[in-house]
Amino acid sequence: MSRNPRKNTSPRATIDDVAAEAGVSIATVSRVLNGITHKASAKTQQHVLDVVARLDYRPVHAGRALRTMRSALVALFVPDTSNMFYATIADAIASHLKDSGSSMILCNTRDEPAIQDRFLEEMESHLVNGIVLLGAVDSPGLRQAVANRLPVIFLNRRPPAGVDAPYIGVDNPLAGREVAEHFLERRWIPAGAIHGPLTSSASRGRYQSFRTQLARAGVKLEKRFVQPADLTIASGYQAAVDMLSERPYPRAIFCGNDLIAYGLYWRCCELKIRVPSELAIFGFDDNPLNEWLAPWLDTVRVPYEDYGAAVARALSLLSESPRRRIPREVILPHRLVIRR
Template identity: 30%
Template sequence: MATIREVAQLADVSVTTVSHVINRTRFVSEETEKRVLSAMQELNYRPNTLARSLRRGETHTIGLIVPDSANPYFAEVARLMEKQAFKAAYSTILCNSDNDLEKERSYTEVLINKQVDGIIFMACGDDILSLEELVYRQIPSIVVDRFFAQVDVDSVVSDNFQGGYLATDHLINSRHTKIAIIRGPSNINPSARRFHGYLQALQDAGMTSEPDLIKSGDFHPQSGYQAAQELLKLPEPPDAIFACNDLMAIGALHAAYEAGINVPDELSIIGYDNIELAAFTQPALTTIAQPIHSLAELSVHLLLERIDHPDCPPKHEILSNQLITRSSTRRLQ
């Protein structure tokens, strides 16, 4: 492998001149620059970009911590963020915490040691220790899909309260009167906000929430399946189910199928996230679409802005959701 000294010898210049040509740090005559570039090409010389970046205090890499890479929602968001970062000439290191706080903290330390320029942080719960560590070490960071009032950092979230309200209101306007909910883990902010939106929509319609119609899941299909089984075995089962993500809604669809209950003729089911698979279930799943393209683009933009301007005031962006009506819900007569 060629060295910078060999390039300098072949071009008949100093090592310092070669360095200036590579890093554009000082004026070099056109003739000298051509000799250096020609020597680099002839020797197939490749500058050590990592070492050069470290000397400048930057690596042009960002870290991305997601809570569950097996969840299609987070997988798609991560893909869009990586694509956006790549456009800005940044590489992305993806870390999956598996909803494990210890793993989340470990990956936070790994990214700090890798000297990433910034971190996009999607926490696995309501623990803020990892985020506080980033703030303490002055690592440019942004929180996505979560909001922590205790830590003053940039954040981008979709309006989960509005989304929960929108889903429930759709079922109310479709004349359903026994609306169940399969909520996510209570320690996750989006899940709680969607649940509060559900409760508010019922209250605004003059309806009361029934404890028997409130079940909890873990955002995976099996938990939605089990929760729906319990709901459908009630003496007075629901005529509609709002599952707080699409994977649990898909589990609920399967439970209804096994119980011989027709969706949507006998039971309406609505999900949340609008993952790609939602359009291909049978029946196709009505759901709340999060603006993942805008969320990914804005998150990367704010992080890069934070890297360039570390002292600017934190920004908090809230994005609206959209109802996507498909075949799993219907208006009762």
């Protein structure tokens, strides 16, 4: 019978109300709701479910979390919310999480270690079931978190050296080589590159293997045709200003991501450089806006949609067997997108 006979004043029914109304104990209600079928007869189960529906009972997560020390929450860390590429991945992940009953807390780290660490602490306090680091940056708190066995997953950027945690992403070095091959086929020489921060494994992998693959074919990147940039439009624009300060221009430029490519394109417009006939631009990510706003852009398509399922799968493995071996990395397929 109900444990707590006090009448419930709030508009919401609790498990006690359900138990009282159904004439069973709260243990039974809990078990039925959690699908523990072998502890209650079919008749009882159905009866409880009926009462649950009638009272519109829904368990409060806090109670469950307190008992099980696991919440129905997953945190997604994103370095830049304004990048649609990340937004799309966030959406894919959120929709898969919803299928497994979890909600997603969004944390914008702005690529700053201090902010990331504050969020890591906060998410630990929330007992989140997973911390998905889309574009993590190295930080003391990150290493601490992994050491404390927090359920972290690295997305898109590999864990920093010495940190052992699962990784999901594309094969950046392979993609970089393929882009180089494309440059060579098209005789896009001299070639240039505006690469992202080399502290990021993704940016580094793309750029370095692009460069070495060209070198293998005897093509050197001129020093002034290589510029670093942050992964933003503004930064790409600035790099373009520097690189295109005098002629001759490179025949084509490989950019660390699509936003950099947007910035470069803007500068090309200002300089009346025709894209791609005069100067071709190659990006990375295949930002969903490209189709409409950047038909001039060749790029590497990263399979957003697949991220959602991959993350959901990794998280479920992580939670059901925190200590067992789970795949250390999942490599998703990319694809070069060449626009006419």
